[in-house]
Amino acid sequence: MPMSTWKVHVQADGREVDARPGETLFDALRRLDTSLIMRGCRNGGCGVCKLRIAAGQVETGPSSEAVLPPAERAQGMVLACKATPRSDVAVELLPRPVNPFLP
Template identity: 40%
Template sequence: MYVSGSAKHDVRIVDFDLQFACPANQSLLRGMERVAARAIPVGCRNGGCGVCKIEVLSGSYEKGRMSRACVSAEEEENGVALACKVFPQGDLTVRVLGKMGRKLAPAHTPAAR
């Protein structure tokens, strides 16, 4: 899905003290990769694998088609989506879920010996 317009919107990821600007015509996943490329696992980029699952806590966005195996209709009604299919239409606050959340978490554990 391509959303027209190049207006940039502020995106805040709770729990990780991460904030960045994302254009309306760019998926949230692309914006997140730009800010922390190595920290974000990327799967199919097409809404079918569920690796980039998020919960939108506030803000407006457009979303593309996502696999029901990854996001149920009930989850979608409650703001759960895949970052690869979310295009911000205003400032957003999101929480990272699933595998992606573990990858984004700051490394506070001591190295194994």
């Protein structure tokens, strides 16, 4: 099946971005607005880019159960760096992790 461009819809404010073929949700959302989602390890280990898929299908790669346990995965949580749209998707952003060292 040829890879397609899918729309990524941000639930909080209705903005949309086209995910390029094969592009992760992390890369697509950062292209829309770098403040939407935090840039962490981008390899499925740290969990700071976690969000919820409210609608649509994504393909996911390996991620750490320490930050994305199966119970959360079952609720539609994904790590954006390891989730690639397979349809138009709507995402629910989660609160950013608190950094005690930054103002």
